[in-house]
């Protein structure tokens with residue numbers, strides 16, 4: 001249909017010449033403000049393309065007049081956080097434990113670093129929150145094998161236990177069964193005595209023979225009353241927390257063939273400040289002395 005410019009009678013405006021069911025379409029121009037805004041955004045986008053990284057190419061992209069990069073910005077932020085952290089970690093390394101404890105800010109950094117270090121390195125063996133599991137001592141109770149002072153924990157972590165580090169904590173319970181030091185009946189008797197020490201001799205078994213064997217073979221490490229001895233890492237045999245089980249069978253198994261658990265030393269893997277931090281964290285788990 002050929003269009004002919006007509007004026008609408010009522011509004012006096014031009015129409016597009018199209019008619020639908022008797023309705024004429026007015027030819028309303030775009031509002032000026034809209035048009036100017038549109039032109040402004042076009043101009044802006046050209047400026048933007050020039051100033052910021054924009055056009056992709058085969059071997060990279062146009063970096064823009066100001067060479068802006070979110071990656072560079074993030075790297076800068078990461079570097080400044082690392083610098084702040086390094087300053088705190090240097091202070092942790094240089095500050096004695098007692099002084100760290102009286103500096104809430106430094107303490108917070110040490111606890112945060114210790115917690116992460118523990119989750120990444122220690123949790124697989126010692127369990128979440130240091131809860132422990134068979135063969136791996138709980139670090140969250142006041143029952144310590146080697147010692148629960150900050151310095152003790154630090155030493156245990158630095159050098160580990162029964163490993164190739166010459167300064168590692170060392171002590172070997174003799175293999176009474178495997179090496180034939182005690183006969184099976186003797187091992188059973190001394191196991192009964194250990195149960196009695198634990199207050200678990202419910203049926204009143206006679207433990208005289210076991211007591212004698214204990215005095216001859218075990219007192220040197222585990223103490224007169226089974227209280228244990230930290231110098232030789234011999235656990236308290238009456239403790240509620242325990243490494244290898246408290247049933248008679250478990251005790252017999254341990255006397256026959258002690259497990260001699262190994263913990264790696266961390267000196268080569270963690271820096272001094274991180275080891276101090278993890279010691280502070282472990283100390284805070286509930287059993288620190």
Ligand code: HEC
Pocket residue numbers: 117118121122123124125126135136137139143144145146147148152153156157161233260261262263264266278279282
């Ligand atoms: C491969 C397993 C393993 C890993 C990993 C491990 N430990 Fe241990 N840890 C042990 C064993 C096993 C013992 C007990 C050894 C023994 O005396 O019989 C132990 C003992 C300890 C003790 C001495 C506990 C006491 O009662 O005196 C401390 C403290 C300790 N670990 C802290 C840590 C920390 C902190 C980490 C992480 C940096 C860690 N451990 C990582 C296996 C591990």
Ligand code: HEC
Pocket residue numbers: 171172173174176190191194213214217218219220221222232233234235236237241242243244245251254255258259260261
């Ligand atoms: C040279 C020191 C030494 C002597 C002697 C020794 N022990 Fe031990 N005992 C240890 C050490 C160290 C451990 C820690 C676990 C390991 O190394 O296997 C231990 C662990 C144990 C445990 C396991 C404790 C737990 O928490 O599960 C029992 C039970 C035990 N000893 C009983 C005995 C009895 C009984 C004798 C004597 C027949 C004896 N020990 C003699 C050093 C000794």
